[in-house]
Amino acid sequence: MQKAAQARRAGGVAYTLYRRRVKNINLRVRADGSVAASAHPLVPAAAVDAFVAARADWVRGVQAQLARRAAGEAALAAALPDKAEALRHFTALCREWYPAFAAQCPGGRMPRVAVRDMRTRWGSCSLRTGTLAFARRLCAMPPAAQEYVVVHEFCHFAHPDHSAAFWAAVAAHLPDYRARRALLRRQPGTAAPPGIE
């Protein structure tokens, strides 16, 4: 009887072999860099070793890429201000823009400002709680881009969508918003997030 998972090494690659009723030998590198192979119980372990050894360069390439990405993200995180400082920063920025949006803010009040470790969005707007939230890593972006995100989120109080009317409102406050938005697509050390809002 074979064990369900077995630690092995082939071609300099440490991997875990899983016995499953799969048709082919499957090999994958997990997000943490560990390597997993799965093969049918009838496939000899030596055949899986040969399969892994033949793909050792590919495995090392993927692992190196994962390590570079992790190092880039760690460097970026270390360079960012802490949450309290980021919150002071975005609160000050929102106070500057609030007078232009006071009529549209819930209750006419200055919104609550929050900073979160968001990875897929630069900011968000909650009409229900009257909160504007910003990604901490937005601090690493140019001030012109930060200002664009602040205006973008303020505009959501009047337009909770990305309709033509919404973009017209953004353009009314920041005629050069397209150039500012383009700055958000370049962030060293991380993959650009899919959206900004």
Ligand SMILES: [Zn+2]
């Ligand atoms: Zn939006």
